[in-house]
Amino acid sequence: MTKNLNLWVIPLLPLIGAAINGLFGRRFKNAMVSAVALLFTAASFGWAAWAVWTVWPGSGIALPHIETLGTWITAGTFSAPFGFYLDQLSMIMVLVVTGVGFLIHIYSVGYMAHEGGYYRFFAYLNLFMFFMLTLVLANNYLLMFVGWEGVGLASYLLIGFFFLKDSAADAGKKAFIVNRIGDFAFLIGMFLIIRHFGSLNYDAVFGKIAAGHFTPEAGWGIFTAIALCLMFGATGKSAQVPLYVWLPDAMEGPTPVSALIHAATMVTAGIYMIARSHAIFNLAPHALQIVAIIGCITAIFAATMGLAQTDIKRVLAYSTVSQLGYMFLACGVAAYSAGIFHLMTHAFFKALLFLGAGSVIHAVGGEQDMRRMGGLRKLIPVTFWVVTIATIAIAGIPPFAGFFSKDEILGAVFHSPYGGPVIWGIGVLTAGLTSFYMFRLWFMTFFGELKLGSVELGEEAHAAKAPAQAAHGAASHSHGHADDHSHGHGGVHESPWIMLAPLVILAVLSFVGGWVGVPQFMGGHNEIEQFLAPVMQSGPAVAGEAVSDKDATTSHAGEATPENTKEELFLAGTSVAAALIGLFFAYLFYYKSPELPDRITSKMHGIYMMVLHKYYVDEGYGAIFVKPLLALSTVVLWRGVDQGVIDGLVNGAGTASQGVGNELRQMQSGNIRSYAAWVAIGGAAIVAYMIWLGVTR
């Protein structure tokens, strides 16, 4: 049974919203702008929900459900359609994107109420929704790439929303360019797919793999190459090592943007892409191994960087990077459904954390430095409670959402040939660190004394704050309004309900969201894994190594033998213990004896400075890539080759010609007798030549 769901409407609705607001929004009142934006986002969510409900397994509609609207690009034998693809994977994604997106839209109505460029913000936000939905609904890589690049654009625009601030403009540009480096690899990956499959359509590509045309022996190199290219593309979008550097800077954008794009949706695109391409990855064990390693490194690396941050949003940013590392790790051990599961729960609690942080920032009048916060528990109780839920969720304490998904991943890692105990150990350590820095944030923000304006901040914070304050004067007069609100509130105040309502909904989801994946040893059915199973098994029954690890993951999820259960319980217990240890240290350092951190940092100054400066990665990239490149371009290529060598040759030829001309005309002495001599000599030469010719003949 087929049914036309008109899937194209889902992305198109936000696009219409964006177009309306973008073209006419300047003349609209704020209410009108938000009405348009919300209406189209809600409609998109509604349509998506209806479509998902219609094709829900058991409805009799075959999945994946593919709809093609027309041809987008065709050349030679290659063609790419405007095609949409709905299966269990994209169902989850489309619901998360539209659902969380809609909530964040609502929140933004309150949060952005006093900012200039209100219409612009919502236009961009809707534009983002359009591209993100295109990304998850596309039925081919090229259309996915449309969304892929498009969300990059939206991210660029939204990060640079406060474009009067140089730091914001820089961050937007950085995000786009770093993403483009990943996109470059994605492009190459697509070329490889075209070369070997002749198409970019999922059904064609995966169909061929499923049909068993390729054995790992024959296709090993190709699949590894494709998988590595796609993976590198994903490291850009999903902020993995080495391309994660843009995400922390992206916090220059308004907080709802951070929540939507840089936590819940866009950054998970890479995970989605790998999960979508699992059929390819399964045939490329080396690539999987690399994915796992990158995910692992990113997770621990970002977690350590998160330890020393004092900017509330930056802590969350590094946390996001770290959690994305988890998801990457999940993909790397071929536990794709676990990755998607974590993606979903992460979307809930991380969006909640960002929005909560936004609410805090809103409450304290634009302050983002946690050292100036404290004791907000009483002043903004609703925010406090929702953030608490989110913090527990991300720390991985049961029965909150984060626990289930994280446990799922760690379990898979432990069993997988690409994971193993070492990587698992790092994962657990990361879990502990996560718990530590999240509770650190929690304690610093909500407990102790409110220290607004009273604390002498370190040089770092000054440096970071300076441009923002410099920008402030101009910003308050124009629509490019910085995050720090200027509608001077005397004291701290709770956010309006339009902002709190989404927080509450997300809090509920953060709490219950994990229950769809309760593992069997706990008496659950792990619904999400079963739900996704048809997609993840649409890949081939592959031979050799890939099959064995596939077996490993499925056995882990599928059957529940007694030994298994014991082991699972041990694993789960370890990760919960790590979370609790993290909580304890956070309590110790930031609640019980707040002077302790300073003592420790003064003792381990070198390491602390390194962590505080994020391992000098940005500086390193600058010194290794950016500066030499600019110097090369300016000195060698432009001034040297272009103006020096090439133009030098060209102009030199001109000057030389003139010189020759000048020399030649010296012949023209003006003296008749010398002229006659020329004629005579010429004549003599000609006669001599002719006679020589005649004589020799």
Next chain:
Amino acid sequence: MVPLSWYLILSGILFSLGVLGFLLKRNIITIFMSIELMLNAVNLSFVAFANYWHTHPVADKSIVPLSGQVFVFFVMVVAAAEAAVGLAIIIAVFRTRETLNVDRVNLLKL
């Protein structure tokens, strides 16, 4: 009988003398005379050749070998015309430059 080549060599020497005169003399009039010398050298050739062809008739009867002697008259007429014009020009030069030294007639150059 004097062979043809003697005349031709003489003619060549005269012609070369004319050329050398042109190249070496500075007075415009002298130079002009040198040109006349060259023309007359040619005339000598004409006459010599005419005589030669007169004694060595060619197959083609339409060729009139005597024409060589007639040519000399043409050349002389032309030379006379040239002399008239040339002297006029020399006078014009003298008027403007007040010199007949050819080396000083070098306003136009490069």
Next chain:
Amino acid sequence: MNPIQTVDYIRILPELVLTAFGIIIMMADPLLKPGASRKGLGLVALGGTIAAIAATFCQIAWSARDANFATPGWFGMVRVDSFAIFFHLLIPAISAVCILASLEYLDAQNIRSGEYYALILFGTVGMVLMSSAVELVLIFIALEISSISTYILAGYRRRNAGSAESAIKYFLLGSFATAFFLYGVALMFGATGSTSILKIGPALGSNPGLLAIAATALMIVGLGFKVAAAPFHIWTPDVYEGAPAPIVALMSTGPKAAAFAVLLRVLFATTSSDWLPLIWICAALSMTLGNFGALMQNNVKRMLAYSSIAHAGYLLVAFAASNEIGRSAAIFYTASYAAMNVGAFAVVSHFGAGGERYVSVDDYSGLGRRSPLLAFTFTIFMLSLIGIPATAGFLAKYYVFNAALSANAHPTALVWLTIIGLVNSAVASYYYLRLIVVMYMREPVIVEAPAPASGAMKLALVLAAIATIYLGVMPGRVLTYSDAGARDLLPTAAAAGSATPGSSTFPGPVATTPEK
């Protein structure tokens, strides 16, 4: 039978007409008040040139009726074939435009003498005769007629030292070179017993003796001088700079065309092609010396003089090709070059104003603003000289190089010559472009506006411009003429004479009659 028939008079009708008009002017001049404008005489002269053209049409009509018209007349001295007729049309046309340009010029320079026009006509007689003469001594005489006239005309700005210097240089060096030519004629006479071009070819065969070779060399020297080919080009810049601009227009095109005609007749008289390497070298040298010499010139007349050396070089490329296409290309080139160069010098002569004050490149600054039409026409001529398509200069160059590349003899050498030529024409575009640049892209340095062009000048410019464009866009008819001329040049055709009447018939009336 009277050796001189009526048809013989038809064969020299243009010369006769021109001479008659010249004499009328000479006789009328003393009757006019001294110091009065001689414009009337100029108009008479103009009438003379037009009459000469009409006379040529008479020849064309005659040739259509009389198949023997193209056989040599006047005791085998004059041969009016399509080749000659081409130049009979071209040369009086050049003179006509130069006279038109002179009408204004003489008033501007305050020159009041009628002989000027008479001399132009006599010079034209010489040139016209050169193209139809097939007898070396007659060629010599015709050459002298045209030369002596131009010697005088070159010095016509009597109060100007430069003009006198120009005249004396031209005169002395011209005579010098003519002596070489004459010596060549004498040697050729010695080698073959004849001075008729039509007879020396068969007499020499394909393996001429030493004497004939030396004779050819000497004639090349003389004619090379007249066409300003390197290394005999050296007089050109000085003479052109000093001579009156309209006269430069004439002598850079008319005598040159005629000399090229003679060169064509002489060089292709024999089947021997010993001279090919020489012409190759001359062509390469002329192009290079001319173009590079022009690069640094600041005086427009002098620059155009160097340019004319370069163009002689391009023309010689066609000679070097040594095939029928090449000969046709050479004939076409003379016409094209005449059109654009006469036009260019007409502009120079108008713009130079009294005493030819404004002849430096800088003086042309902002001309596009001060006198848009003058600048526009000048631009057309410059573009044509560069060789931009849709102008005569381009097609002329194109045919030349086409000929060089289709040559069977020495193909490699000719490919190189073509490349030298093409690179040269690219280099050349710099200095022509410089004039366009200053006219349109610089602000004027002279404040006074150029005097408005007189009607005659306008007519001259328009005629030249139209001819330039016409030859560039619709050259078809002129090309058929030049092709026919090239065919008639061939010694075999000439020897066959009446045997192949079709080839010696000027195609003009044949082609045009059905249309009328």
Next chain:
Amino acid sequence: MNNSILTLVTFVPAIGALALMLMPRNDRALRWAALIISIATFAISLFLPMYYDYGASGFQFETNRNWIGQTIHYHMGADGISMWLVLLTTLLVPVSVLVSWKSIHDRVKEFFVLLLLLEMAMIGVFLALDMFLFYVFWEATLIPMALLIGMYGHERRVYAAVKFFLYTMVASVFMLAAIIWLYVHTGSFDYSVIREWIRVSIQNGSVSGTALQWLFLGFFIAFAVKVPLFPLHTWLPDAHVEAPTAGSVLLAGVLLKMGTYGLLRFNVGMFPDQAAYNSSWINTLAVIGIIYGALVALVQPNLKKLIAYSSVSHLGFVVLGIFSLTTIGADGAVYQMLNHGISTGALFMLAGMLYERKHTYEFKEFGGLATPMPVYATFFLLAVLSSVGLPLLNGFVGEFLVLSGTFQSAMPHAMLFAILGSSGVIWGACYLLWMYQKVFYGQIHHDENKTLPDIDGRERISLVPLVVLAVIMGVASPYWMKSIQPAVVSTLPQAAGVKAQAQKDHNQDKPDLVSPVLPAAAAVPNASATGGQK
């Protein structure tokens, strides 16, 4: 109609120019007249896609009559490649007229006359099928352009104009030599005749490879300078910086396309073997151009110079696509020609509008302009995104196809070229976003910039067609491809010497057979039947 339409399109601008010449010097009337003439030309040119027979390949609307003698013909014809380039030209000219409305106030008449003459020549270049005619039009573009730069440009305009002229003049004489050589040996100037002659001659061995190589190079150098291909590009930045806005728009939009068009039509179309033989180093130059142009653009302190170098980079893609010698690559190259005309044309127009307000292109004079000029900033952003190759805008389609085609190409090192070329997407983002930030973001440092007026209705009208086209061409490429593709297929090599390529194209029909590393796949029938879920 069908065989006079091309003549009409080509010469209506010329007639218009003549009419303008005869008009009195009333600037307002002249502007309107120029606008009307150029719009009329555009309207006439719209007949081409309307009456184009999309089912057929080969040339259409042909007209062929004797011009000079029997051999030089007035032979015009359009195929899917030239038709769209003509439309691009006729679209950009009215836009250029609009954009020059106020910025040209001195010698208005000459300006528009030159503009229309230029249009005629450019259209002629794309439509001429007789090599002689082609060359005539080719050279005829030179003068109006040089004059436009030299008469209406900025400070160093004379240097730029002369450099432009000499560079292209020197290069095109080699093409002339090659054309003459071909004529001498074939007795014809007709494109198809010569093409056929070369094909036959290669088969029966009557023409040497050396000769063909020289001919190839003769054409190549003329086109490479026009493209411009590294290292022959240095005229371009100067010409662009100094040219008036309309000049830049047409220079980048159309004139550069003449080079790539020539490469495709003549170098690849006539000398397939040589194209394959030389593809390595040409592609190397193209890739160097892509990266080099981008890197140099990255450090330019001048808006227009940056865009000029970006053209070097973008045209590198086009050359790469052409010399991939694949259908996909060449399709993409043709599409990219159109895209570049639109996006870079728009960028130059935008730069010109800024110049009208600020009289400088230096970045240090700008900054923060998004605040006073929001509409302008939006248009600029769209143009930048189109240029940067964002999907759903036109630039992406072309770039993707070019790179994809190169990647699939059988030419040596094609994959390496494709990968290096793909890095262009990174560089493009770098310099274009850097530019955008310099102009629009940050604080306003110059007080006078705070009150800069946003673009007015005329300027918007001139920009809208380009921006709208950028979007449409980004989503509806098949509309263009259906005519481009057959033309490209019939232009690309079919000669014996490029069998490898033919084999390659053949293989692409059956992707299963493609990969040498996947031999197991060969025996299995098309998999999508079993794998696709329908």
